[in-house]
Amino acid sequence: MKVKEVADLVGISVRTLHHYDEIGLLIPEETTDAGYRIYSDENLETLQQILFFRELGFPLKKIKEIIDSPSFDQQEALEMQHRMLLKEKNRLEQMIGTIEKTIQHLKGEIHMSNKEKFTGFDFSHNPYEQEAREKWGDQAVDEANEKAKNMTAFDQEKFNEVFRSLAAIRHLSPDSKEVQEKITKWHLFLNEMRNYSLDAFKGLGQMYVDDERFTKNIDQFGEGLAKFMCTAMSVYVDRNKK
Amino acid sequence: MKVKEVADLVGISVRTLHHYDEIGLLIPEETTDAGYRIYSDENLETLQQILFFRELGFPLKKIKEIIDSPSFDQQEALEMQHRMLLKEKNRLEQMIGTIEKTIQHLKGEIHMSNKEKFTGFDFSHNPYEQEAREKWGDQAVDEANEKAKNMTAFDQEKFNEVFRSLAAIRHLSPDSKEVQEKITKWHLFLNEMRNYSLDAFKGLGQMYVDDERFTKNIDQFGEGLAKFMCTAMSVYVDRNKK
DNA sequence: TTAAAGTACCCCGTAACGTGAGAGTCAATA
């Protein structure tokens, strides 16, 4: 495919493709005698990756690093992008909520703190570092996946048990004794499998809400369980931290 | 409030606030004798507006124009931003769908056309022009162009042909042989472009009714055609599923 | 075979800040 075909297909400019070629980010597989750039299907797949990363706010330099990395795994990348996009979607939903509230606020229907007026804006100034380092970072292999694959039926049953019992008491306050006891067990149990730091544990709880694959699975045990566990886990961590 | 307080509250940098002051986009209501910028609550509201517009991809110059405009109405703006954010959310959802499909594609579970690999990316390169011009517009918009851009004239004609022929027989029962034959063709034709699963196909039919942009377009070929197609498509899917 | 459309390369422009540098300001503490 020639530049314009590609450009039109994906909705970017020809200049952008030139630029990506210039900086070595996406070099067409072939060039004709006249110097025309010819893009292969593989090139297109790479371009898709590039655009996903770009959408997520990665600078081109970083994108190049990532896709050039020998340890780069497309599927893994896609899965990360998937999670990040879900987060991004969440942020958008928050902003939408903020707008709705602001409209009501304007009509004098409700009150709004200054802080509330900006929920959803903050994207932490380098949203990706967090996750990206985890994945392609210095070390940090995907040990979670490994373990999950090897999970025995026994472990699986234990998981379910935790969820069921928590679902049963999800009407209680997240910081009640009963709930916190369960959460403690949950933490200990998880630590048998993989070594979760307190922060990681809290992060996991957040994932229950952020990632709808988690949410879905967990909520099967009871409506709103994911959110409930997220809160309870957060309380647990904050308490045990200091 | 002083710069850093504001910056921290909303999640932007101090430099950004300086910049906005420089270009006259957000001038603090007050400055101390020492030259410190002091932001008022009203300033914060303006800032919120600015950030919403920025999120939507508006260049700062345009934002300035808009907020400075005498006809600027905050509530109206918020409502527009609300609509645009919803669209943006839609786009994100499409991208998420694309990622999910790509993962499946990678596993060899499904096929994907090149075109499909990029659905959700194209934001027409100036996403705001669409609505913004409508509201604060310099001139008229051609919104039809936007949609048809990605479609060849040939495809377009085929689309129309389907709608016309279906409109012609919309007095028949949705599960009649003639109708179902047309729907089958319709399904095959759509599969040439993107890969619709049966469920997705049914979902599409539902969209014809739910989303008034679809409804409008389709009903141009005949009153009630959208609803008719929705039903017929549903019948078709249910029949072919098991 | 000729006009229109596409492509290449070059190079300057720009938007929205980032990033010091150097100097003054403010509030809490020793």
Add this chain to the structure above:
DNA sequence: TATTGACTCTCACGTTACGGGGTACTTTAA
């Protein structure tokens, strides 16, 4: 009261990711 550390100010140059114009060559459709 003096000091310290966190903030603040104003230049001013740097950066990123292209946009856009100009000019010359190539391809393609009529």
